[in-house]
Amino acid sequence: MTAEAGDRRIGELRFLDPAILARLGSLELKARTVVEGFLSGLHRSPFKGFSVEFAEYRQYLPGDDLSTIDWKVYARSDRYYVKKFEEETNVDCHLLLDISASMGYGSQGVTKLRYGLMLAASLAFLMNRQRDAVALTTFDEAIVTMLPPSARASHLRSILVTLDRVTLGRRTDVSKPLHLMAEAIGKRGIVILISDLLDDPAQVVEGLRHFRFRGSDVIVFHLLDPAERTFPFKRAARFRDIESGDELMAVPSIVRQEYLDALQRAIDGYRRELGSGGIDYQLIETSTPLEFALMAYLSTRVKRR
């Protein structure tokens, strides 16, 4: 399936606004809401069938992939049935969540960390549903928590509890934990980095390439707040660094374009550098429904099949 086809498909789904989602109860409930909604929307989607284990027969419906029709059943019953499979769990998915102080920024009710938590939980839920082993690592300038990969249902609960207890960390230093993680991961798998990437781009790219070097597929979810994307401020103000506390006096009308240009250069740099290293890069605003991120993950998962 191409990315364009996927986008069209997603466009037909109904998504939950992240701000609304954030007001729901536990992280598990949020994850379940997202994933099950997402999966029911994908009821007729070609993503069904990653697994190699037979699950059930279902009557053919227009639109189903012809390759999934069980011709033997057709020969017996003169009816079209399609075979449904459940993929065997043979992939380790590593969720790397940046919890540095800069992730605590949010201009529209949902901070980047909150969004990242929901995204990580949803991904973990989805992976667990698909019998993938899920690992979770949170980090700021160092690794804060680390849960090893497992496909058990109880492990999912551990991950969700861990995510629920996450608090903001200190300064951002993405590259150092990445290198540590790359060394720590023994089996090739899928590495998902959720971060605002407010660090030296070269260091970040080098850390991620380390994963590729170790044979893992890498997906980067670059989270940005809408205010960081548009710099909508009007009045002259003192901008205080959320991590260091340093202040800058700036007149938005004067600095806006320069800021946006600098940000765009960084995004373009990430897109170019990571793309050339075979790393999927997804720029996600925290106002974007989580399903887009899940779709991006599934796209990568399909490629691995």
Add this chain to the structure above:
Amino acid sequence: MFGLSFLSPLFLVGAAAAAIPIAIHLFYRRTEPVIEFAAMRYLRQAPVEESRRRRLRELLLLALRVTALVLLACAFARPYFAGAAIASGEATVVLVDTSASLSAPGHFDRVRERAAATVRAAPATHAIAVLAFANAADVIAPLSADRAGALAAIAQLKPGAGATRFRAGLERAGAELGGRQGRIVVVTDLQESGWDAATDGGVPEGVTVEIEEIDGPTANLAVTSLRVEAGEAVAVVQSFSPQAVTEQVVFTVDQRRLGAVPISLSSGGSAEARLPLGSVQRGALTAAIADREGFFADNARYAVLDGSSALSVLALTASGHPSESLYLERALTVANGPGGFRFRAIRASAFAGFDDGGQLDVIVVAGTSGLDERGRARLGAFVRAGGGLLVTVGPDVDAAIFSQALSSVVSTGWRARPAAAMSFAPADSRHPVFRPFGGVGTLGNVTFTRTVLVDASEGARVLARYTDGTPALVEERTSAGRVLVFGSDLNYRWNDFPVQPAFVPFVHEAIRYLGSPRSSRVEYQVGDLPGAQGATPGVVQLGTTQTRGRRVAVNTDPRESDPRRMTVEAFQAGISHLQAGAAIEAQAEVRRQEDAQGLWWYGLLLMVVSLAAEGILGRRLG
């Protein structure tokens, strides 16, 4: 120290408006939003300002705004640099009255004693100055801590013959204080006439004036007038005694006794003593009495018998023929002798070589034909030297020659115009030339058949106008002399003025007015003449060019002979008036200084510069 002062300091209250930008600055400083932001990495790549640098700019902006407002307030307050240096410390100025009213025998000893006592009693921290005053004030011991020197100077003081002029003394004393706080102690007999003369003067604010009163004689006899009248010397003696007295007036000429005339005086009355002069025509005439109890200085009066007080008038005519100045000559010769005129007419061409002996007061130009270059130059020099010039613009006077002769002196000229009958009237009847006429009077009867159109220059003054409104008589003053241009002739050719009754008084007053700067004043009062010769009564020789070596009489001011005295309270009331007057004068002086310096313009200019800089900086700050 020269200090910055303000003419209208109340406007400085407007500088309080400087609090507005300060308040705005502080308000915005408090409410300036602080935005927590994460993507500072990219914001730092934009041209943002460091907080500290922006603060500095804001402070600079604030300073410029405050400066602009303060400068505006200062400009309205009209600043100026005070011209006088302000001295520090306190001082006592002892102002000793040395006028003629203290010349009675024995009185001045008391003056010296009281002045010395005042010096001794002055506070130890005060500097001391001693000034002597009568009609003017002199510093005899400048301001210093040297009390011995001050006492020695007081011991040398003697009474003079000058009149009491409190204002002059107090003003000089105030100047001697030089802005110090302190007091002026006036040692005086409080003569009532001391406030009479309208001389300038004042007492600075913050200076107290104290009186050391000296008793004086209650009776005085004075020779208050001496004149020559119909061949007799006439002396007027005034009695200021409470009882009737008899006295003898002794007349002398050049110290030769002519005779003595006994007089009887009632209480407060006066009497004339007359003595025929006989063949005596010249010399220094003195009338003296022997008043041993009253003021000494007014016991004699002086007069000069030199018969040279008539104004010397020269008429320049076309040919010099007597008929060309006939009416002028007749009008002037009726007042021959002292107080009158000495008239002579010559042809204009002879003026260059004319020897006037330095006695010429007025020149009447009735003809210019033949007036050569030297004559023209001499005419201009005559006016520049203070001479009077009457130009009667008749048929023999050429405007071109006149303007060339006086090109550097006067600018008024004239043009010919068609004959027309008209009369004239004074434009300013208070002018000395027209004062005897009391308005138009008989001048309105004069009929002119021809006139010229006089072009009065910008600085000229039109004294009379024709009935068509054009100038008839124009006066133009130079730095020393006076020029009258009459827009018609005075020899019965273009008008009937010479046969009108107004002619003679008009000519007399015009000539007297023109000759007044060089007139031969024969009597002065003590203090009128500069130097030592004006300080004592008597007959003195004036050697200046202007007075041409004349002898003049110097006498005491008759008002000084009146021994009436005022109370201390009345004197202090006079001081209050002086201080009020001094304050007004000081204010006027301040205004003149401020006008001359014009600092407010610079203030406004700086304000505009500040605002421009503020605008540029403000735009950069956003």
